[in-house]
Amino acid sequence: MTKRYPGGIAAVDALDLRVPTGQVLGFLGPNGAGKTTTMRMLVGLVRPTSGRIRVLGQPPGSPRELARVGALIESPAFYPHLSGVDNLRLAARYAGIPDSAADRALSEVDLTDRGRSPFRTYSLGMKQRLGVAAALLKEPSLLILDEPTNGLDPAGVSEMRELLRTLGRDGRTVLLSSHVLGEVEQVCDRIAVINHGRLVADGSPDELRAALGDGALLIAADPVDRAVACLRDQAGVHDVQVTDGRLRVSTDPALAATLNRRLVEAGVDVRELRPVRHSLEEAFLELTAPDRTEADDADPARTEPERPTTMTGSSR
Missing domain, CATH: 3.30.70.100 (Alpha-Beta Plaits)
Incomplete structure (x- = not known):
């Protein structure tokens, strides 16, 4: 799929990506690489300029897709005067699910003790956890998480890491965007690296490190x-x-x-x-280095026709 904005700027450029069911995929790239635009297209918030997307076999933004997808994209937004649990209960009612789902989701992200405090009193890390709780309300088959550990202290990062591991073990498919490479390395089965809107690598953490030689x-x-x-x-x-x-x-x-x-x-x-074992950070820096990008721009293979993009998965 491709997404071009006015002026011909390609936020996403002929991206072809498949995510198998039950995997935790780390979606990496520098700032401005096109990660968030891709995630927004997957849930129907942005339309691609060209290409084809299927999420759990459905077109993005369709009711059948959204019923099985939980997403936290960019900063979570809630009513500041409502408590955390009331915000979640409101979201649950919009989704047609019981209020009890809010209490369960709060427990999953370890926010039960502050669940009745107004959202405006939450720290940045607590707001992130409440956003993840909202994504978990429907017990989705697919989770799309954009920087879920943003603002968390070391203990919070560790707790979120364990939660993501649990979600992966439960058979959910997770698409995780993060700048914390250590977190990605410990949690993800596979990593896709995007740079200037293009997919530059796709494989396990070991495969990406091995590519350095x-x-x-x-x-x-x-x-x-x-x-x-x-x-x-x-x-x-x-x-x-x-x-x-x-x-x-x-x-x-x-x-x-x-x-x-x-x-x-x-x-x-x-x-x-x-x-000598190369780190994931070394692999990431090599894959997104400016000289590599310039070489890709000069590669005639980059002029091939765009291919359809599919995110595959199935319900548990």
């Missing part, structure tokens, strides 16, 4: 100078750097056993030897 070993050995001399003489070793007493060796990690044996034979004591 795990061509290095980290070695702690004594004496360091003898270890460096030994390693630089070995076939398959491209570079050896010493940082804080440890050696970073540019080589195929499959050579770890061979290099360990050579070091021991050279009279070097090896205290640690392990592959």
